Amino acid sequence: MRVNAGDNCLADNSFLEMTKMMRNKVMDLEREISARFIADKEVIRILILNQMHPRSATLIRAPKGVGKSTLMLLLLKGLTGDDFVVISGASEVKRGEVVGRLHIPSLEREGVERVLWATFVKSRGKGIDELNRLNPYTTANIHHLMQFGEVWAYGQRARVEDYILIANENPLDPTSFVHPPPLYDRFDVCVFLRTLTLSEKFQLQEILEKYNWNPVESMPQILSFEELQEIRKEVVNTEIDSELVGYVNLLVRDLQSCIRGKEISEIKPPALCEGCHFMRDVCGAIKEPVSERATVALLNLAKAFKWLYGKCDVDDLLQMALWVFPHRLSLIKTKNILSDIRELLERERVKMEDRRLRRQWALLNELMKGFNPTVYGLARDAAAEDMVFAEELIRMEEKWIREGFLKRGEDLATQMGWYFHKRIF
Amino acid sequence: MIDSKRYKDFLESESRKAPIEKKQIDEGRRFWVYWTERDDKVVGEGETRDIIDLVYFDKKPSKTVILDRSTARILQERLKGLEEENIDLLKKMRVMKSIICALTLVITALLIILFWR
Numbered sequence: 001m002r003v004n005a006g007d008n009c010l011a012d013n014s015f016l017e018m019t020k021m022m023r024n025k026v027m028d029l030e031r032e033i034s035a036r037f038i039a040d041k042e043v044i045r046i047l048i049l050n051q052m053h054p055r056s057a058t059l060i061r062a063p064k065g066v067g068k069s070t071l072m073l074l075l076l077k078g079l080t081g082d083d084f085v086v087i088s089g090a091s092e093v094k095r096g097e098v099v100g101r102l103h104i105p106s107l108e109r110e111g112v113e114r115v116l117w118a119t120f121v122k123s124r125g126k127g128i129d130e131l132n133r134l135n136p137y138t139t140a141n142i143h144h145l146m147q148f149g150e151v152w153a154y155g156q157r158a159r160v161e162d163y164i165l166i167a168n169e170n171p172l173d174p175t176s177f178v179h180p181p182p183l184y185d186r187f188d189v190c191v192f193l194r195t196l197t198l199s200e201k202f203q204l205q206e207i208l209e210k211y212n213w214n215p216v217e218s219m220p221q222i223l224s225f226e227e228l229q230e231i232r233k234e235v236v237n238t239e240i241d242s243e244l245v246g247y248v249n250l251l252v253r254d255l256q257s258c259i260r261g262k263e264i265s266e267i268k269p270p271a272l273c274e275g276c277h278f279m280r281d282v283c284g285a286i287k288e289p290v291s292e293r294a295t296v297a298l299l300n301l302a303k304a305f306k307w308l309y310g311k312c313d314v315d316d317l318l319q320m321a322l323w324v325f326p327h328r329l330s331l332i333k334t335k336n337i338l339s340d341i342r343e344l345l346e347r348e349r350v351k352m353e354d355r356r357l358r359r360q361w362a363l364l365n366e367l368m369k370g371f372n373p374t375v376y377g378l379a380r381d382a383a384a385e386d387m388v389f390a391e392e393l394i395r396m397e398e399k400w401i402r403e404g405f406l407k408r409g410e411d412l413a414t415q416m417g418w419y420f421h422k423r424i425f
Numbered sequence: 426m427i428d429s430k431r432y433k434d435f436l437e438s439e440s441r442k443a444p445i446e447k448k449q450i451d452e453g454r455r456f457w458v459y460w461t462e463r464d465d466k467v468v469g470e471g472e473t474r475d476i477i478d479l480v481y482f483d484k485k486p487s488k489t490v491i492l493d494r495s496t497a498r499i500l501q502e503r504l505k506g507l508e509e510e511n512i513d514l515l516k517k518m519r520v521m522k523s524i525i526c527a528l529t530l531v532i533t534a535l536l537i538i539l540f541w542r
Contacts, residue, residue, distance in 0.1 A: 246435030350488045357491060359460050361439035368428070368436060374458050375445075381494075 022223075022231050023308060026052075029078050029222040036207060036215035037071055038200050043191045046323045047075060050189045050297075051164055051228065052235045052304035057146055057186055059131070059327060060168040062193035068168035069129050071193065073216045076125040079164055079228055081221035084125025085118075089133030089169075099141050100153040115156045121145070124225045128167035132176035139179055146186040162229060181288075181330075188297040190327035192338055231307075238303040240312065247314050248298045251321060251348055253388050254282055255329065256289040259418045263289055270332050277416070278387050282347050285340075288330035297324045314352070318345050351386075358382045360389050367396060371405040380412055390418060476500070 026048060033044050050058050058075075062068045076084040087093050095101075099121060103114040120126060128134065128142065145151050149160050167187065169176075184190070196204060211218045223231070256263070260272050268287050273279045301320045305312040322345060326337045334340055355361065363379045366372065383390035390412065397411040413419055448457040472487040473479055476496055479486050492500075 241438070242431045242434035243438045245431055246439065249435075354489050354491075356439070356443040359443050359445045361436050362443055362445040362460075363458075365436040365440040366445065368433065374456060378458055 018230075019234060022227060022234070025223050025227065026231070026308060032078060032219065032222060033071075033074050036211060036219060037067060037074055038196055038204055038207070039067070039071065039193055042319070043193065043323075046189055046191055046301070046320060047071070049301050049304040049308065049320070051075070051079060052231055052307065053188075053300040054162050054229075054232050054236070055146075055149060055165075056163075057165045057188050058167070059184065059187040059190040060166070060193065061171055061190055061327075062168070063172060063195070064170050066193045066195055068170070068193060070216060072127050072129070072166045072168050074219050075166055076127050076164065077216060077219040078222045080123070080125035080225055083123050083225065084127060084164075085120045085123045086127035086129055087120055087134075087138075089128065089130035089135075093134065093138050095138060095141060095153070098138050099151045100156075100158065102154055113154050113156070115153050115158070117151070117153075117158050121151050121158055121160055124161070124163055126163055126165045128165070130169060130173070131167040132169040132171060132173055132179070134177065134179075136177055136179070139177070139183060143180075143183045143186065146183075162232070164228075181328075184327040185291050185293050187327060188293075188300065189323040191323050192326070235300070235304050235307045238307045240299070240302050240306055244302055244312060244314070244317065245299065247317055247352070248295055248302060250352070250388065251317070252290060252292075252295045252298065254348060254351065255286060255294075255325070255344070257387050257391060258283050258289070259387060259390075262287075277384075281387065282344055282351065283387065285332055285344060286329060287332050290325060290328040294324050294328055314349075318349060321345055355382075355386060355389070358385065360386065364389070364392060367393075371400050371403070383412055384416075390416075394418060 030044060030048050033048075034041070037044070047058060047060075050056050060068045060071055073086070076086070087098055096118065097120065098118055100115040100117040103116050106112050106114040131139075134142075141151060145160055146165065151158050151160060207215060258265075258269075258272075259278060260276060262269060262272055262283075265272055269284060273284050276284070278284065298317065298321060301324070302312045302317055305316055305320065322338065322341055325341050325344075329337075329341065331337070331340055358381075360379075360382045363375055363382060366375045367379060379389075379393050383393045394411070394413045397406060397413060400406040401408055401411060408414060443460070445458050445460045448459070450456055471485055473482075473484040474487050474489065474491045476490050476492050478484045479490060
């Protein structure tokens, strides 16, 4: 079949028009939510950006009465209309209501175990109110759903289609269950809400009066789920440059690496850090490192940001990272998790700049092309200041030892006693 | 292990942003590696990255202070000199303390003898 260039051009134009229209709708969603809910713009923006990849999971944390549930409902309604189900940890939730129950007539008449899958499984929008109060059995089922995209009941399995999952919790609630960290890790982002300032209280009263004391009821559905899925497809296919991917990986690696292998060590920081060469580094402030899911979440956000605003730079990335780490990081001393992470991210910004000043990546790039003693000497100096860089250099040293450029004992790993990979495996 | 293409691209793009210069110094493979800094993004007003300015000209430190090899050597030498001076003074102090003790004993003995008579 011959394809006309004019037809291609028309197809491209209509695709661009479609993308533009979708972007406008996403902007409309942000506007509609902002018109009904008072929160930092950054919070609403990140919540929307996080819905732009398949099987999105969002956690809202806030003290009581700040509007966690309202925000959750506004978002669910704006994206799924009425096709959403909210289960509440505050009420008695049974497995049958979340996953599925047995169809008794089929069992009685035909002796066949037929499962009636719960609406929560089938609906596109899934809301969990007061996740911290949800019993561990129900939570385990939701955990499985988020992990494998399926649910099991009575030996039968049901695949769960693409969805939006939004949960909220008040971690200070005394009647909380302690859920396992891997469950929280499956939430892409965790946003925090705060109480309102004086002027915001006036605004809230005006909003409530305007929307007849029920802002959720008037919330229109801005996007159909099919449109959202189309956006998700486009976002997944959005290309982000290798520089930004590099910074995402670097940022996450900085929050993971430890020359003493804290991820498998029985002794945890700060005890583990005593006498460590990198004691004053960012790693010294982290008790439990973040998982690789943080990288995926941050990349998804970067793609969504680029799709929506046309660009995404390192500053945007650091701003979004604030919401990717709070539920994944365990710090040695936590006064206020958001301020603590902001401080860590600020240190990261400086660290990235120092790396540039030390020309670390240029040195590593040069060494990738081949071993050179002069460049290697400079790279060793840089490695003493940066653990992530040291890891990469040590990995290359192994190769140079095999190739005869270096002798065992002359390498950084032996001289400094840094055996990153060998310690674990 | 094969390095990913994206990793190589990342190193390439970072190298372009902050390059190093090479200068051949002989016929062989030896060369100088150097770089110059045109802009310093994290230095605030009245702050400095230079350790010498910081120590001798009483400037405020920026968030990071960069120390090149030659400055580090100067500081190393200076610290070594101060340490040696410290040890010397400590020795002198010990000798002086002994002399003071001995003199105190002699004076006390003389006073006792004087008043005993």
